[in-house]
Amino acid sequence: MRKLFLLIGIICCLTAFKSTVDEQAWIRINFLGYRPARTKVAVWAGKTTEAVTQPFQVVEIQTGKVVYENTVGRDFGAYGPFTQTYRLDFSAIKKPGRYYLKVGTVQSPEFRIADDVYNGTADFCLRYMRQQRSGYNPFLKDSCHTHDGYTMYGPMPDSTHIDVSGGWHDASDYLQYVTTSANATYHLLAAYRDFPRVFGDRHQANGLEGSNSQADVLDEARWGLDWLLKMHPKDDWMFNQLADDRDHSGIRIPKQDSAYGKGYERPVYFATGKPQGLLRHKNRATGVASTAGKFSSAFALGFQVLRRRDQEYAERLWQRAQTAYKLGLQKPGVCQTAPGRAPYFYEEDNYVDDMELAAVELYNAARIQGYKAADYLNSAYAYGLIEPVTPWLGADTARHYQWYPFINIGHYEVAKRVVDSRRQHIIGFYRSGIEKVWQKAQSNAFYRGVPFIWCSNNLTTSFAIQCLWYRKLTGDNRYAQLEQACFDWLFGCNPWGTSFVYGLPAGADTPSDPHSAFTHIGNYPIDGGLVDGPVYGRIYKNLIGIQLKDPDEYEAFQSDLVVYHDDYGDYSTNEPTMDGTASLIYLLASKQAEATETPVVAAPAKAKVVKKKAPVRKSIKRKSSGRKKTTGRSTVKKKRRRR
Template identity: 75%
Template sequence: MRYLSLIFLLFILTTSFHKPGAQTAWIRINWLGYQPNGIKAAVWGSKINEPLKRFQLVEAQTGKAVYEHTAGNAFGTYGPFVQSYRLDFSGFRKPGTYYLKAGTVQSPEFRIGESVYDGTADFCLRYMRQQRSGFNPYLKDSCHTHDGYTMYGPMPDSTHIDVSGGWHDASDYLQYSTTSANATYHLLAAYRDFPGVFTDTHQANGLGGSNAVADVLDEARWGLDWLLKMHPKDDWLFNQLADDRDHMGMRIPKEDNFYGKGFERPVYFCTGQPQGLFKYKNRATGVASTAGKFSSAFALGYQLLRQRDPAYANQLQHRAQTAYVLGLQKPGACQTAPGRAPYFYEEDNWTDDMELASVELHNLAKAMGQPQGDYLAKAVAYARQEPVTSWIKNDTARHYQWYPFINVGHYELAKQLTTSQRRPIINYYKAGIETIWQKAKTNAFHRAIPFIWCSNNLTTSFAIQCYWYRKLTGDTQYAQLEQACFDWLFGCNPWGTSFVYGLPSWGDTPVDPHSAFTHLKNYPIDGGLVDGPVLGSIYKNLIGITLKDPDEYAEFQSDLVVYHDDYGDYSTNEPTMDGTASLIYLLAAKEAERKATRKK
């Protein structure tokens, strides 16, 4: 009798989490929609272990089932779900508005159409403009115009230098050369690779109006302007503006007066040695990680602007070369400087940055009609030192430990090599993708990107890596994984939310991000990509996180991973400037690919 009672108790415990009639299953879709000839998949997840045999695609207007298919194999537990299935309806191609139905569960409505991604890259540029320092076009006001005073440089500490401008980093007001140079490069590459995607509705200062320049190029030049200020002399290179004293309180950007020298903020010189003005220090080992990023952004900027603005392009050309020399002189990683908290960008790798710089200097020399020297040979040598981006191999990382989250140099290098020479470089990409795929294919979301801080940035970068591999090879064996990463960002995840503020306007997207703009003034931060989900173990050990409101996603949190659309959670819901810039490239690629397909 005692054993029967125990069995009965276990039955009650496993079935009583949901009240009779309560929803136990959900269908997660990409809120943006799906392209007719593209991969189309959703995920069904259930809180109870129930089987699913078939699903239907239903036309929203008529309520008529237009496609039916088997649900396929069960994938089992993932996050909050006890059972899950991947619903693939790629075989259906007719444009329209639909929803999926599986048993008694119905998905939100979504579109299938050629234009579902059109305008999305331009939309995300709104966030970049809102992050501008110096003159802020969203506020139609200026901020941080007195920056800044030097620290750790060859000049006396507290020497004034004009470094006003650039972008605020992550909805706070620190500014980092590493993230800014990476963002600038991605914007320039987006314009280079997909010029037909972008419109011209804003002036160079970010205010409305046409100036005969694509808005993405205007934004990239805003980044270049600031980088030139941060590398004002051949042997002067600065890594960071402000520090975490910035975090003393949320405020709309203005002139900050708490850094000890009027309205000026500290500017940290690239020394290649550990830095930190207070209790904590970083573990910097060199300058090349920052110098390489400067050099590649300047070199690509030269290639794109040399005919439009020759005098400006010449400045970029010179600084591309001087930054590269600094990287050669001081190999190693230049980490950001902590302040009063133990958090900083813990970048450990640098050969990827010098690889990309080497390739772009090769391209620059070619554009100038000059000898290309041994730049490609150097790039190949650097590529061999980091064949697979390290977070992929290690499945975890400290904050920004391996940055950027994609080795851009491999793609640019492979394009310059002969077929036989490029194969080893392409295989570096494939090895990383295969590593992720072997784990991702075992769950319904095809998810194996580590849930570390800024997991959405990693996801975006990895989707780009899959795209670049496919473009270089024509090999589509990882197309499902590539699309799954993209779908994850826009709603095909356990929480059923897009991770981009306001995109799409009809979807579930962040409304309460960790941002002063929304928290204090209810200003929309349109287009901002938030950090994304983190491991439950990471979340529980972070300092100073307290949710401000009841958790609307409480039913979908798990010991594995959490995400909160709450101002109090800076770990999962803080938008980032560099992540958004990478997403702009990815969205431009998605739109441009559709247009290229239609022309064939």
């Protein structure tokens, strides 16, 4: 009997030890899944010191059989909260199906391999853009900010009323900036231009349900264009910003916004090219070209995309594209956003990238109309030579939105138009920037070379697009795994094992308690919103007014290097942004469109593949991503045990 008790005790101890070991290691994957012919890499991350000697295995869920195994390969060492990390490359698996990975007793969440894994994701993220609408908000089926706004710094008397209602709220607050809105509008237009078959038509122009014979992404882009036209109403009038950080005085639903002492009116800032700030702090503006260039490129691309749908509207866009560009030439320099009570603002320090893009899109629009346009293209190329590499690439840090947009879009458009040595110059600029990031990324298992500054997810998205465009321009596949690692990071292959997009995919670990009045007050889902993303621990510790509201469910994965919180109290890592989401829509559209293109894949590692006959099975449909407004996702998620 004593031997029996001893045996039971030993078994219990071993079981307890096994459980402890399991909880010290995790396998991180892309929750959206993987395309059959593309790179597929997961990351094993653990807090143990004992080397991992077991192979990793890929298990097919339908049969329960191991269909692939390989060594875990190189230990990339410590990263963040982990003491050792490994990249698990299973690109050799090309058969569609549902799988999970195993290393010993450590198991990944389930994932899918199929050509349609990214289908509908771009349209899903458009939900967030519609929810961010100002003027009329289709999500709330109510109007807001219809009294905007009263002018400041303009040639007219201060507090003159001007109609600038419309556009999108910038993030979970209700400020509105041309800087981000024009960039978002451009990305939406470019997504339709480059991948028109990806988008559906399930909404009307006002955002309510119902078809209007126009892709929803164009409805959204035109919503942005309409507001931009209001912000550049005359040849020599250009406004840069609507509202300021008095917005942050409390949380409220948009129609209750009355924080500025003039009823429901908000201030609209004229673009003077000089430092501005009505309260304690001021920016360092030196000109208007950064804003003027963004205006011009959005209008010029809008003309190209919409000219056959609405000629009169397109002609108006063409005229404003030219007048905005002219203002940029007259007042070179940066037009930063205006701070108020707090020292935070968009500290944009470059403008030649904006003027480069404006010039090349004016070239494209002029050629369509049969005009002589070589001067525009030559100017675009000349601007590109001034800033060949976007300065944050390869850097460890930068100020908030210091180098914005986070990708030089003009390089891609110029490279498509020029030939010979000029084309190679521009492509070389892209390659140089990517290489700077790669030199940092290859030293860690997550292939992270993007700095953890505010809005790191926006940088990650933009960098993935730059890698995509470089690959398309050259056919060079050397950075394919780096490109995919950035995409995977956004959807779960990160230290916290979470997707950074609210509600995408359904059933996965995604944000549930973001810094958003919609979720905090009304428990409304903000489907499709890309949150800011992780920041350096030192940044988080020095920010003003941050206090977590609930116990940190990701505590085990925080580190001095980087933190992320799914908590309303953390506005630095968990606040969704409109411009980041618009960039992600372009990236997701490209991923869906690639399913019909000839694949270019990084060479997979050699390994043992277990061959077997494919069973006959029915297709597996993705679970609906719709949610009821009354669902208390935050409460449910806090109770769910993390893997």
